[in-house]
Amino acid sequence: MTIATTRIDGETAVITPSGDIDFHALPDLLSAGRHLPAFITRVLWDFRHVSFMAVAGLHLLDHQRTSCRALQRTLDVTGLNTQPRRLLKTAMEAIPEESWSDFLPTPRTATGRTGSATAL
Numbered sequence: 001m002t003i004a005t006t007r008i009d010g011e012t013a014v015i016t017p018s019g020d021i022d023f024h025a026l027p028d029l030l031s032a033g034r035h036l037p038a039f040i041t042r043v044l045w046d047f048r049h050v051s052f053m054a055v056a057g058l059h060l061l062d063h064q065r066t067s068c069r070a071l072q073r074t075l076d077v078t079g080l081n082t083q084p085r086r087l088l089k090t091a092m093e094a095i096p097e098e099s100w101s102d103f104l105p106t107p108r109t110a111t112g113r114t115g116s117a118t119a120l
Helices: 026-034 055-070 082-094 107-111
Strands: 003-009 012-018 042-046 074-078
Touching: 003 026, 012 026, 026 055, 042 055, 055 074, 055 082
Parallel strands: 012 042, 042 074
Antiparallel strands: 003 012
């Protein structure tokens, strides 16, 4: 079972799922991203409590990227553990045109981020 908590900090929404991300959890996670106040300008998905992410996690990230672009929000991803990171690397190699590398660690890791995607 996956639970997501959402915290609003100024104009940033921090969504923190806990548990596995699979197709059973996907509808609730998508809902968490859909029901944010209009004044939100940045969405941060914190995956530090997710140890397993199925292909549903790729669907979640792709949906969030598309949604944030449409709403002119910045999308950031942090806290990717080993298996979710490995899934993104595999997706990046298999389908590079989908820009999965946007979600993987960048040189900005010194700021505490372990992956970031800018949706603007």
